[in-house]
Amino acid sequence: MYSVKNYQHRIRYSIQMKKGWPEPIYNPRESNAKFELGKKLFYDPKLSRDGSVSCAHCHLSFTAFTHVDHAVSHGIEGKKGTRNSPVLINLAWNNTFHWDGGINHLEMQMINPIEHPAEMDNSLENVITYLNSNQVYRKLFYDSYSDSTVNSKAMLQAFAYFTSQLISRNSKYDQYKNKELKLSLQEKKGMKLFKKNCNSCHTAPLFNSNIYASNGLSIDTNYNDVGRYAISRLGSDSLKFRVPTLRNIEHSYPYMHDGRFKKLRDVLEHYTNDIDINNPYLSEELRKKIILSDDDKKDLIAFLKTLTDKEFLYNKRFRPSR
Amino acid sequence: MLGSTSVIAQKNVSISFDLSPSDTTMEVGVFKFYLSSISLQFEDNSVYIEPNSYHLINKEDSSPQSLTLSNVPDKAISKITFTLGTDSMANVSGAMDGDLDPILGMYWAWNSGYINFKLEGKKGNQAFEFHIGGYNGEQATARTLSYSVSADDTIEIKIDPSKFLNQIDLSSTSSVKIPGNEAVGLTNYYPNMISVE
Numbered sequence: 001m002y003s004v005k006n007y008q009h010r011i012r013y014s015i016q017m018k019k020g021w022p023e024p025i026y027n028p029r030e031s032n033a034k035f036e037l038g039k040k041l042f043y044d045p046k047l048s049r050d051g052s053v054s055c056a057h058c059h060l061s062f063t064a065f066t067h068v069d070h071a072v073s074h075g076i077e078g079k080k081g082t083r084n085s086p087v088l089i090n091l092a093w094n095n096t097f098h099w100d101g102g103i104n105h106l107e108m109q110m111i112n113p114i115e116h117p118a119e120m121d122n123s124l125e126n127v128i129t130y131l132n133s134n135q136v137y138r139k140l141f142y143d144s145y146s147d148s149t150v151n152s153k154a155m156l157q158a159f160a161y162f163t164s165q166l167i168s169r170n171s172k173y174d175q176y177k178n179k180e181l182k183l184s185l186q187e188k189k190g191m192k193l194f195k196k197n198c199n200s201c202h203t204a205p206l207f208n209s210n211i212y213a214s215n216g217l218s219i220d221t222n223y224n225d226v227g228r229y230a231i232s233r234l235g236s237d238s239l240k241f242r243v244p245t246l247r248n249i250e251h252s253y254p255y256m257h258d259g260r261f262k263k264l265r266d267v268l269e270h271y272t273n274d275i276d277i278n279n280p281y282l283s284e285e286l287r288k289k290i291i292l293s294d295d296d297k298k299d300l301i302a303f304l305k306t307l308t309d310k311e312f313l314y315n316k317r318f319r320p321s322r
Numbered sequence: 323m324l325g326s327t328s329v330i331a332q333k334n335v336s337i338s339f340d341l342s343p344s345d346t347t348m349e350v351g352v353f354k355f356y357l358s359s360i361s362l363q364f365e366d367n368s369v370y371i372e373p374n375s376y377h378l379i380n381k382e383d384s385s386p387q388s389l390t391l392s393n394v395p396d397k398a399i400s401k402i403t404f405t406l407g408t409d410s411m412a413n414v415s416g417a418m419d420g421d422l423d424p425i426l427g428m429y430w431a432w433n434s435g436y437i438n439f440k441l442e443g444k445k446g447n448q449a450f451e452f453h454i455g456g457y458n459g460e461q462a463t464a465r466t467l468s469y470s471v472s473a474d475d476t477i478e479i480k481i482d483p484s485k486f487l488n489q490i491d492l493s494s495t496s497s498v499k500i501p502g503n504e505a506v507g508l509t510n511y512y513p514n515m516i517s518v519e
Contacts, residue, residue, distance in 0.1 A: 104434040107416035111424055111431040124425045152425045156417035231433050233461075233502045 014161070015092055018169060020177065021205055024092035026106050026164050028157070033143040036321065038162025040140065041155065043320040047127050048076055048120035055113060055159075058085040061318045064248035065089065065166060071259030072223075075119040082118075082223045084259035087252045089245055089312070092164040095210050099241045099257040102231045110159040124152050131155060168247050168312035169205070176306070177205075183306060189296075190303025197271070197290050201243045201283070207307060212240035213283045216275030220258045227257070236281055250308045264304060268297045331396040335362065337477045339379055339387040345445075345484035352442040353381035353483055354428060356408045356421070359466070362394065363401035370394050376412060378421040378428060399473045406512055407438030407464030413457040430455060433501065438463050439509075441483055448492045454508055456501025463501070465509050469518035478519045485515040 014030040017023065028034070041047065045054040058073045059065035065088035067073055073085040083099055097103035103112070113119040114127055131137045131150040142148040144158060175181045183191065194202075203209050212228040219225070219239060228237035241257050255261040261270065272290050276282065292300065337360075343350055357379055360372045370391070377389050412422055413435045428437045439454040456463045471477055489511040498504045 098432075102433045104414055105416040108424070108429075108431070108434045111429070115431055128425060151419055152423055153417040153419040156424075160416070233500075 014165060015167065021169070022093065024164075025095055026092045026160065028161055028164065031144060031161065033140070034158050034161040035165060037137075037140040037144050038158040038160070038165075039318070039321065040137075041159055042162055046130060047114060047122060049122045049126075050076060052076060053120050056320075058113075058119070059088050061315070062251075062313055063087075064168070064252045064313060066252045071254050073119070075113075075116070076121045079118040079121075081116070082225060083257050084254065086244060087248060088163055088166050089168045089247050090206055091166065093206055094208075096242065099225075099244075100228050100231050101212060101242045106164060107156045107160040109163075110156055128152055128155065166312075166318065168309040170311045171247065171309035172306040173303075174205075174309070184302070186299050186302045187306050188303075190299035190301070191306075193292065193296055193300045194303050197292075198246075200285050202246045206245055207247050208245035209243045211243060212237060213243055214240050214279055214281050215243075215271070216277070216279065216282050216286050217256060217260070217270070218276045218279075220260065223258060225257060238281060239279060240281060246304060247307045248309055248313065250305045251313065264301050265297065268292060268300060272297075332393045333396045333475055335391040335394045335399070335473075335475050335477065337389050337391065337402075337479060340478060340480040341379070341381045341387060341483065343484040343487075344482050345488065347446060348484045348487060349444040350381060350441070350483055351444070352440055355379055355406060355439040355481075356428065356436060357389075357404050357406060358408055358412070358464075359403075359405040360391065361403045362391070362399050363403070364395065364397040365400045366397060368395070368397070376408065376421050378426060399471055399477070401468060401470050402473075402477055402518060403466065403468040405464050405466045406509075406516075407455075408436045408457065409464055410457040410462070412436060435501065441486065443483075445487060445492060448496060450487070450490075450492055450496045451499060452497070452508060453499040454505045456505055458501075461501040461506065463505050463509050465512050467513060467516065469516075471518055480517045480519070482515050482517075486511050489514060 012030045013027045015024045015027045042055045045051050045057070047054065053076050058067040058075065060067065067085045070085070072083055073081040075081060086099065091097070091106055094106070097106065097109045098112075103109045111124060114122050114124060128150055131141070137150065138148040141150050141154055145154050147154070172181070172183070176183050201209055201211075201213055201215070217239070226238050228240040229235070249264065253262055255264075255267050261267050271286070272292050275286055277287060341353055357377045358375050360375045362370045364370070372391050379387055381387065408422070412418065417424070422436070424431075428440065429435070430437060435455050435457050437453045437455040440452070442451045444450070454463050490508070495504070498508060
């Protein structure tokens with residue numbers, strides 16, 4: 001759908017509006033060429049220092065673009081990072097990125113994995129030199145920008161284009177919202193519990209929020225990750241993290257910034273029994289104990305599974321082109 | 323052309339930089355900074371504002387450090403105003419090219435934003451590293467400065483890194499590389515190191 005203004009100018013944006021959804025923050029003009037270029041970059045291990053690690057190494061399409069089973073990410077030469085690789089879902093609606101929100105624009109995120117010594121350990125300069133020396137890339141850049149000379153701006157925008165198109169909004173929950181199907185009684189009970197206890201932070205329809213909160217995790221003594229404080233330097237931000245989306249959460253284990261929980265059951269155990277109430281910056285809504293019976297927990301998990309979007313997870317368009 | 327506006331002749335104005343330290347016990351390894359939002363005021367009080375005004379000045383550059391303002395009205399200049407650092411627009415608008423290309427080593431990846439001012443080196447045996455940046459609210463480090471000049475088409479800006487350094491007690495502060503209070507505090511030392519002719 002077009003807004004009137006856009007229609008007049010005949011500009012087609014890459015992300016179309018959907019009822020009940022806010023407008024995306026990042027919405028480039030539609031360009032199949034940029035999508036294909038961004039995808040090629042995303043799957044290219046040659047962007048790393050030793051040619052071994054692509055973005056997809058840590059962000060796999062079948063698992064909502066995260067790295068399952070690894071609590072913290074593993075990059076070049078198996079080096080461990082300090083944080084769990086997040087899902088890449090509906091990034092176009094986020095105003096900040098990373099667990100601590102340190103990144104203020106989708107286009108600027110990609111410098112991090114390229115340069116991070118435990119991820120791809122390369123330099124922007126090397127990557128740009130490589131792209132300029134490769135005829136296939138030069139042609140793809142020409143197709144996207146009418147210029148075959150690659151600079152970092154063009155590359156970063158191509159990455160951002162591809163990742164902004166990783167949109168999940170056709171889960172069972174969405175189909176229920178569109179009145180295409182009904183939820184089971186159990187799922188509905190779970191939805192009620194979710195609305196009562198979780199939706200204030202993991203807010204539908206994105207099931208995240210662009211705020212930082214402490215959800216009561218104790219500090220992980222391996223990494224001593226202080227979260228948002230590292231960026232804002234405000235004491236009141238210690239141990240706060242960005243509220244992540246719960247879309248496709250069934251498939252994106254392990255959970256939390258340090259991947260400390262393997263199962264959704266462990267997550268609910270945390271929210272009901274293990275909240276660290278000594279943390280002065282714990283969110284108010286979690287100070288009051290959440291009480292869930294065993295059945296409640298099963299219901300809530302059944303609801304969380306309605307956020308799984310098979311069309312998204314198995315979308316061939318997101319897989320490498322041959 | 324119709325109308326009554328008379329055509330004003332235009333000129334180029336060249337701004338050159340002298341970045342050498344006056345204190346010879348100071349060894350400068352890296353000295354790079356952004357100069358942005360340059361404007362000139364003329365004797366008739368009218369103003370020229372350079373469009374898209376972002377310049378990375380690097381002591382290491384082999385060519386003499388200078389920049390040229392073009393299409394400046396041909397009038398006597400009485401004042402120059404510039405920002406040492408980058409405005410928040412440059413910091414929040416995504417990927418940039420030209421002097422703002424993040425490839426130039428003046429960008430923090432993990433905490434999005436430009437390093438406005440970078441000075442690294444040694445004084446005696448004491449190494450120092452100052453990477454000053456931050457654009458947001460109380461972390462903002464861009465400083466706008468104005469100088470009276472009496473110039474026609476050349477202006478020289480002298481930025482003496484030793485006059486910056488001499489204001490800092492290196493035994494307690496020799497490395498600042500993140501946005502925050504310390505970085506903001508260091509920008510108070512800018513005015514003393516700059517003179518304009």
